[in-house]
Amino acid sequence: MRSVSLIEFSWLYDxxxxxxxxxxxKLFYLHLEDKEDINPFYxxxxxxxxxxxxxxxxxxxxCESYINLLKYEKRLQPKRVCFICETAIRDKVxxxxxxxxxxxxxxxxxxxxxxxVINFLDTNNSIFLEDNEIDTILVAVMKGF
Ligand SMILES: [Zn+2]
Numbered sequence: 001m002r003s004v005s006l007i008e009f010s011w012l013y014d015x016x017x018x019x020x021x022x023x024x025x026k027l028f029y030l031h032l033e034d035k036e037d038i039n040p041f042y043x044x045x046x047x048x049x050x051x052x053x054x055x056x057x058x059x060x061x062x063c064e065s066y067i068n069l070l071k072y073e074k075r076l077q078p079k080r081v082c083f084i085c086e087t088a089i090r091d092k093v094x095x096x097x098x099x100x101x102x103x104x105x106x107x108x109x110x111x112x113x114x115x116x117v118i119n120f121l122d123t124n125n126s127i128f129l130e131d132n133e134i135d136t137i138l139v140a141v142m143k144g145f
Pocket of ligand 1: 082083084085086087102103106
């Protein structure tokens with residue numbers, strides 16, 4: 001038992017991974033603090049994330065978990081129309097808080113290829129995104145669930 005927990009939580013000694021975990025937990029806390037009945041979905045989402053934390057880039061785990069949360073809460077917005085100016089999305093997009101899709105110039109954020117972002121939102125999988133693109137998307141997540 002002891003050895004299992006040491007293996008599972010070896011990343012606790014990795015400051016970068018531990019700090020990201022603290023940030024991730026804080027997002028959950030702030031999102032759920034006013035709710036009286038918390039659905040097991042959120043607990044299971046955290047369990048899934050903690051299992052992946054050591055094996056995958058935790059930034060990707062956060063972004064992918066967040067899509068699952070948005071889909072569970074039915075909050076994912078239309079992907080082909082800019083949330084700010086309400087005109088059609090072109091070849092590059094940015095993501096706002098809540099993964100609302102916008103033109104990069106509408107929120108002055110780093111552009112990412114629309115095709116990649118839509119694939120990410122549809123599949124909950126960040127495999128086609130570069131690490132710097134994940135960093136850009138993570139900024140949107142860290143603004144709050
Ligand atoms: Zn726009």
